[in-house]
Amino acid sequence: MTRSRYLSVVRKVGVILITLLGLLTMTFVIGRLMPIDPVLAVVGPDADSSTYEQVFREMGLDRPIWVQYQYYLQDMLSGDFGRAILTGYPVVSDILRVLPATIELASVAILFGVGLGVPLGVYAATHRGRLGDHLTRLITLFGYSTPVFWVGMVGLIIFYAWLNWAGAAGRIGFAFDGMFTQYTGFYLIDTLLSGNWEAFVSAVRHIALPALILGLNSVSFIGRMTRSFMLEQLSQEYIKTARVKGLSERSVIWKHAFKNILVQLLTIVALAYGGLLEGAVLIETVFAWPGFGQYLTDSLLMGDMNAVMASVLFIGLVFVFLNLLSDALYKLFDPRTR
Numbered sequence: 001m002t003r004s005r006y007l008s009v010v011r012k013v014g015v016i017l018i019t020l021l022g023l024l025t026m027t028f029v030i031g032r033l034m035p036i037d038p039v040l041a042v043v044g045p046d047a048d049s050s051t052y053e054q055v056f057r058e059m060g061l062d063r064p065i066w067v068q069y070q071y072y073l074q075d076m077l078s079g080d081f082g083r084a085i086l087t088g089y090p091v092v093s094d095i096l097r098v099l100p101a102t103i104e105l106a107s108v109a110i111l112f113g114v115g116l117g118v119p120l121g122v123y124a125a126t127h128r129g130r131l132g133d134h135l136t137r138l139i140t141l142f143g144y145s146t147p148v149f150w151v152g153m154v155g156l157i158i159f160y161a162w163l164n165w166a167g168a169a170g171r172i173g174f175a176f177d178g179m180f181t182q183y184t185g186f187y188l189i190d191t192l193l194s195g196n197w198e199a200f201v202s203a204v205r206h207i208a209l210p211a212l213i214l215g216l217n218s219v220s221f222i223g224r225m226t227r228s229f230m231l232e233q234l235s236q237e238y239i240k241t242a243r244v245k246g247l248s249e250r251s252v253i254w255k256h257a258f259k260n261i262l263v264q265l266l267t268i269v270a271l272a273y274g275g276l277l278e279g280a281v282l283i284e285t286v287f288a289w290p291g292f293g294q295y296l297t298d299s300l301l302m303g304d305m306n307a308v309m310a311s312v313l314f315i316g317l318v319f320v321f322l323n324l325l326s327d328a329l330y331k332l333f334d335p336r337t338r
Helices: 003-033 038-043 049-058 065-077 091-126 131-145 148-162 187-193 197-234 237-244 249-257 259-286 292-302 305-333
Strands: none
Touching (some): 003 065, 003 305, 091 131, 091 249, 091 259, 091 305, 131 197, 148 197, 148 259, 187 197, 197 249, 197 259, 259 292, 259 305
């Protein structure tokens, strides 16, 4: 390993460690600034003063703030996030239990976002200033600015209450709950592996509407960025040269211009996916989806600071990981950045 590459690795590791320390500090500050008494969340509002004082000392809140921060760092770095008030189980096990539901929802949503956003962006760029471009920009603006919880409630009224196309609350119909083996925690995969086609159809009906609504924002984001990247490439000299040589417009767009924006799109898709994992809080609440977002919401309403702080830290870690992944993919597909 050369000296420059060694220094680059050391610098990157240092940045990661500083980022993680910042995340830990931020979650600690959030836990202390939120207008929620963690002691009352444990003992309840009807507990007497002696019980309150005992739990207050057991939680270490009688110590100086810097001592609390020191113990907090030690616990977090050792993987001890405490127990959740809501379930009584360790917070880590709770997050691992609800995470597959959110990952499945966000994954279907990002497939929708990429599958619709990229073609819309390319179409808008190749028809700049025309009606199709204006309509595409209007669609992306609507998807980006419309509150997701409002779209979710309207979608439930239309597609569930009126048309009966979508499933009700949850990940699958009650009749199929426990009727298939959960190999991975992803219902779409597990129902297929179990060979239960009726359960698979039920899982599709339940995930389709929340995933499409959650993916509206990523469609807008990916579509607008694709349009911007394509417009930049279409104005380059090599595109004019390709057209002068007589290449078809399809070849110019997809084999030349689009190929050169793939690296940039990888970063955008990674960030959009992280945003979906974070933004699933509202859509999971509307659709009673038993995932990470609903777990975080319930923990906030309960005043369960152990679960809230661990969830905030987890979201930060997801974005750190996705940024590292996008950087790695960037260097893999574009040798100029190595």
